[in-house]
Every structure is written in C-alpha cells, then in structure tokens.
Amino acid sequence: MTDLKDSKIIDGNRISSSVIDEIKNQIETTKVTPGLALILVGNNPASEIYVKRKEMKCKELGYHSVTERLPETAEESQVLELIHKFNSSSEIHGILVQLPLPRHINEMKIIEAVDYRKDVDGFHPVNVGRLVIGQKCFIPCTPYGIYEMLKRSSVETSGRNLVVIGRSNIVGKPVANIMLQKEKHADCTVTICHSATANIREHTLKADIIIAAIGKPEFLKADMIKEGAVIIDVGINKVEDSSSPKGYRICGDVDFRACYAKASKITPVPGGVGPMTIAMLMKNTLDSAMKRVYGKNH
Numbered sequence: 001m002t003d004l005k006d007s008k009i010i011d012g013n014r015i016s017s018s019v020i021d022e023i024k025n026q027i028e029t030t031k032v033t034p035g036l037a038l039i040l041v042g043n044n045p046a047s048e049i050y051v052k053r054k055e056m057k058c059k060e061l062g063y064h065s066v067t068e069r070l071p072e073t074a075e076e077s078q079v080l081e082l083i084h085k086f087n088s089s090s091e092i093h094g095i096l097v098q099l100p101l102p103r104h105i106n107e108m109k110i111i112e113a114v115d116y117r118k119d120v121d122g123f124h125p126v127n128v129g130r131l132v133i134g135q136k137c138f139i140p141c142t143p144y145g146i147y148e149m150l151k152r153s154s155v156e157t158s159g160r161n162l163v164v165i166g167r168s169n170i171v172g173k174p175v176a177n178i179m180l181q182k183e184k185h186a187d188c189t190v191t192i193c194h195s196a197t198a199n200i201r202e203h204t205l206k207a208d209i210i211i212a213a214i215g216k217p218e219f220l221k222a223d224m225i226k227e228g229a230v231i232i233d234v235g236i237n238k239v240e241d242s243s244s245p246k247g248y249r250i251c252g253d254v255d256f257r258a259c260y261a262k263a264s265k266i267t268p269v270p271g272g273v274g275p276m277t278i279a280m281l282m283k284n285t286l287d288s289a290m291k292r293v294y295g296k297n298h
C-alpha cells in the first residue's frame with residue numbers, strides 16, 4: 001500500500017545515505033581520520049544494538065573507533081576515568097556515552113565530564129546553551145537528523161506552526177530549539193506539548209508540522225492532525241503482536257496507517273528518523289576532527 005518511493009514518505013534510509021555519501025567525499029578530499037570513542041555501561045539490549053550499529057558505521061567510513069564496555073555494576077568513577085582518558089587522547093575527536101546509564105550513576109555528572117569540544121552527542125551544557133542562543137555547537141544527533149530530513153524534503157518551515165510532543169533532553173527540547181532559530185530552514189512558531197499538557201489535540205490540530213517523541217505506541221491519531229500536516233515520528237516501540245512470528249512488532253508514536261491518508265508527508269518506522277541519528281553522529285564526529293586538524297569545520 002505504501003512503498004518507500006511514494007512521494008508522501010520521507011525516506012530516512014535514502015536521506016541518511018546522501019549524508020553518508022557527503023561524509024565519504026569529504027574524507028576522500030581531506031584525508032582526515034575521525035576518531036570516535038563509545039562507552040557502554042551494562043547490558044541494555046537496545047543500547048547494545050545501537051552501539052554495534054555505530055561501530056559498524058565507523059568501520060564502513062574508515063573512522064578510528066574504540067568501544068569500552070563496562071558491567072552494570074561499574075562505579076561512576078570508572079566511567080569518569082574512561083572519559084578523562086578519551087578527553088586527552090589526540091586520536092579521539094568524539095566521545096559518546098550510551099544512555100540510559102544504570103541508576104546508580106549520575107547521568108549529568110557523566111555528561112558534564114565529557115570535553116564539550118568532543119561532545120558529539122550535543123548533551124553538554126555548553127553545547128545546549130549555545131544551541132539555545134543560536135551559536136555554532138554540536139547539535140544532538142536525532143534532532144539534527146530531523147532538521148536535515150525536513151530541509152532535504154523541501155518542507156516549508158518559516159512561519160509554520162510546529163508542535164513537538166515530548167520534552168526530553170535528547171529529542172523534544174533540542175528539536176524545539178533548532179526549529180525556533182531565525183534561519184531559513186527553521187523559523188517555526190514552536191509549541192511543546194508534554195505529559196501535563198491539558199489538551200494535546202487542541203494544539204496538534206493547528207500544527208503544520210508535528211514531531212512525535214513521547215515513546216507511546218501509535219499515540220498520534222488521524223483525528224489529532226489537520227489535512228496536509230507533515231508528520232515526523234521519532235518513536236521506536238515494541239508492541240505485542242500475536243500475528244507476527246516474533247510475537248511483537250515495532251511501531252512509532254504515530255498511528256501510521258490512519259495519519260498517512262491525511263498527511264502531506266510522513267516518516268515511516270522503521271526507515272524514518274532512526275537511520276538519520278547515526279548519520280548525524282558521523283557528521284558531528286567528522287566536523288570535530290576537521291576542527292581539530294584544520295581549526296575549522298569545512
């Protein structure tokens with residue numbers, strides 16, 4: 001019914017491939033070898049998969065990559081020690097500590113320990129602050145990917161009503177700040193809805209663009225969107241499905257089938273925002289390496 005060549009579909013696999021091709025070209029001409037350090041604490045199965053994918057992408061692009069795995073019981077000081085080692089390594093241009101961390105580790109303390117110049121996740125308060133005031137900084141990978149998807153799909157954003165559902169530090173808040181900037185491919189009127197919002201539908205019905213990032217399976221229904229809206233689905237949810245051989249299926253935060261009919265453009269799950277995150281991580285790491293080698297990003 002919906003194939004990915006369909007013009008309504010914003011195809012994250014295709015767009016992330018063009019970002020990756022641009023990275024390959026830049027590496028070919030500049031001969032830099034970006035270095036990425038990955039730190040994984042514990043055995044969260046989703047985190048294991050994400051880290052493996054990041055390692056594989058580094059290999060494909062010829063990046064220098066190092067992964068440090070620590071057990072669930074590791075102490076905060078052990079994680080800090082690894083971060084300090086990578087902060088002072090000249091071969092490492094990007095440091096990523098996979099989240100979530102075990103509960104006994106203070107996430108903010110870990111994020112703040114990463115040298116903000118190697119913070120390719122864009123989570124350090126220096127980068128968060130710079131993003132808010134429109135200065136050059138590392139932009140968190142998933143929000144950066146969403147921005148690139150909208151830009152490369154020629155979605156008009158200036159002056160449009162954009163509703164973000166979800167206020168996480170990883171997606172909701174940064175994507176709202178990106179799309180608020182006075183810039184050609186942003187410049188939106190931004191509303192953030194969250195768990196305490198009285199009537200989310202009242203807001204989403206006015207939205208030209210909706211970014212759903214709340215982690216609730218198929219939360220956004222067709223009767224919550226207006227005709228012609230652009231829908232970006234950040235959710236990756238595992239739901240029980242007895243008709244599937246695995247007993248489960250993966251769905252987003254958007255009721256895709258129903259919203260597809262009304263939307264002018266929509267991202268699928270999988271194959272939407274997901275592949276963009278890794279591509280933008282690779283881009284941030286390359287930019288960091290370029291800055292270190294040439295003192296500039298391009």
Ligand code: GUN
Pocket residue numbers: 096097098099100121141142170
């Ligand atoms: N966990 C889920 N998303 C992310 C991300 O973008 N970066 C890190 N470090 N951990 C995550």
